[in-house]
Amino acid sequence: MSAADPALATTLCGIRLRNPVIAASGCFAYGVEFEKLVDLNSLGGFVVKGLSREPIEGNPAPRLFETAAGMINSIGLQNIGVQAFVRQKLPALAKLQTAVFANIFGYETEDYVEVVRVLEDHEGLAGYELNVSCPNTRHGGIYFSSDPALLSEVVAAVKQVARRPVIVKLSPNVSAIEPLACAAEASGADALSLVNTFIALAVDPRTRRSRIGAGFGGLSGPAIKPIALRLVYQAARAVKIPIVGLGGIASGVDAAEFLIAGASAVEVGTAIFWDPQAPVRIAGELAKFLQTEKIPSIRKLVGTLEL
Template identity: 45%
Template sequence: MNRAHTKKVTLLVLIFNLTVVNLSTKIHNITLKNPVMTASGTFGYGEEFADFIDLSRLGGIIVKGTTGERRQGNPYPRMAETPSGMLNAVGLQNVGVETFCREVYPRIKDIDTKIFVNVSGSSIEEYCHVAEMIDELDNIPGIELNISCPNVKKGGMGFGTNPDMAAQVVRAVRQVYHKTLIVKLTPNVTSVVDIAKAVEQAGADSVSLINTLLGMAIDVERQRPYLSTITGGLSGPCVKPVAVRMVWQVAHAVQIPVVGLGGISTAADALEFLMAGAKAIEVGTANFLDPTVTVKIVEGLEDYCQRHHIDDINDIIGII
């Protein structure tokens, strides 16, 4: 919280006799100033949004999926709008871990929020290599291990759809990575609970869910798929009920903290995930529609707690 904001809050508390609300939550041993984080791949490295919001208002930023080598991603077109949602097939375009550490990290390391790196790969060795390099960065307190990207041919979701494979990659990364390890799960499975339990067993400190739902859309005029890759990942408000359900199921099945995401665009959406058991949430696609939406959600959570006389947001986490 910046000084001006603290002052404003203090003033309001004095004038209106409001409750001081604690929005701070914990993921493993990391304290977030509030539960609102940004989802990987929807917020760049944070810098893209600095014109619009004070990044220090956020609980956390999860930066773009990072791989061992620089990746070009899939060919254009790699986006299609669908009812209350969109399909993407970006395919992990990123600068690669070395450039990230050398060029991007120095630019973003002093942003006053918790910065996580989403770690991706095509092989266990690649995941470990990236995690090891990120482990060296002082101001990155954790990683989000992406075993759920639906848009890459090798690896990605392949690791996240099988409990044994998921456990294997988590165990390997756990050996080389010493800080908070969040594992991002795919919804494209028969039982997300089985995967969540497997990665918990393998040493994950937290799980985040859901990554995008595998989908497809066809341009009937041109008689061909909209995406160059035919299929892609569905995100946006349309996936939210699926995500809330999965977060609720997983939160009841594991001991480690759950981070919820999938279609969150308002404070009420965020509250659904918190009540379903998420200790923190990530805002994704909504950043594209309104680059200030994350701060509006933080303010909305504060307002909700005021209205309901809740002085600690943790009191409503997992009440369902």
Template identity: 50%
Template sequence: RLSLELPGLSMKNPIMPASGCFGFGKEFASFYDLSLLGAIVLKSATKEPRFGNETPRVAETHSGMLNSIGLQNPGVDQIIAKELPPLKRYQVPLIANVAGKSEEEYVEVARKLSQQEQIAAIELNISCPNVKEGGIQFGTDARTAASLTRKVKDASKKPVYVKLSPNVTSITEMAQAVEAAGADGLSMINTLVGMVMDWKTRKPVLANKTGGLSGPAIKPVALRMIYEVAQCVSIPIIGMGGVTSAQDVIEFMLAGASAVAVGTANFVDPFACPTIINDLEAWLDKMKIESITELVEGSFKE
């Protein structure tokens, strides 16, 4: 009842941990069997290893958190050599998230990861708000985003999902541009740029000053953007932004998301994903529907 098919992804349920909120799975594997998940989105990979930004690089708010990690990761070669092998034992499609400083870097990282048999799809991160070069620039201009999408599509052996930034004037323009450039799907939304101020030190809490806001605070923005984008594209949307419960998942699917990623909630409760998956069944009964896919079809295109 919970299973679904998306480009490159045969999922037993619509739930996946969001990029950057699950590392490469090691820590969560000590809590539950990762094969329970619909898919797993890995932390962004870049060409070279990255140490990330200076600390403090996380700050909490009443309804969410901000981070300015700065794409910390061991680099694509090390990810392939060390992080992918332990994930082989789980029966779950892996989505590799790709970031870069230039088109060439994105293309090279996407090519390497898409050649891995273990990788089912690529997620293109054109929306990291925390790096000086090659984060959000690729995701705020429609022509730049489309050009990158086309190049990565040409280099990738696997379907490409483009992760959209909410920090734009028109999310629908961005969505349509990357769809026309060949994107197989969208994932949205990434974090909203924000700031936390400390009145005692009289300075912003984050060393980087600004960071990406995630968690329940951004859920209504995510729902609005997914709803608007779903009306004007015909590729599937992986929805995310403040999801903490099965009810949130239902709401995202009614807005037009075909699958749903859980991000910040994993830090609050490591069992967030399995709990949501477990609760979804009861929601189908309550809504008198046979298959989870009915939710999306019913809402897609009015």
């Protein structure tokens, strides 16, 4: 089956998607680097790697460690900065016939606002995804993603300057997801994406040091899928805005599970490391699943989980 099967067509925050499978931020560079490997226009969309006000060099090596069912990464949000992005990358992205989202992060509210202000002056983006899994340096290093008040502050501030839809990417490293989901919705978020990676550690028993240069890293891949599914289900029950589900998706059946749990679309990340064409393949497998199960549209699948 094709990633362009009409049964896969959907919308997210008013944005038309060819299919509900989006390449996740941090795993697809700025998109253009993959154009010789993947037909970018066959994707439902993709999220460029996180953008900040100024360039960031990232964390010391080693940055990746393969685990039994996924990987730990600690890239440190390395990126070229928003000004270089609009000069060097965005002109090519603006020519694509697929939805391109900019992932944005910062260490205080004004960082997010300034990046959005810059991007608002340029064409080529469908929307924004806010990575709120960063410490707020003005509030003692408390993570935006762990405090409903701080989360509300940054979302509301971005919504004041953004004309495009704003998706808030939530962290799983919290005691309960519902208060954060509700805070983002109440502050104007157009959608939520979840989950981000789980804080993790890998130890080298011979050196007695971390296998990651920065110490801790983010665990992703198939190992986190059952927990991600639970969090997507809980968030979808708590809010009325759409959910983009991610966390260990590696097949069309995986994608279907997230849709059934309440997601309206999905993102694929770690699978791209071993299969750059994973988003297109997964969309085709999802179309095959719909055909086999005699489901006319993915909309008939969303939120149908019975517990």
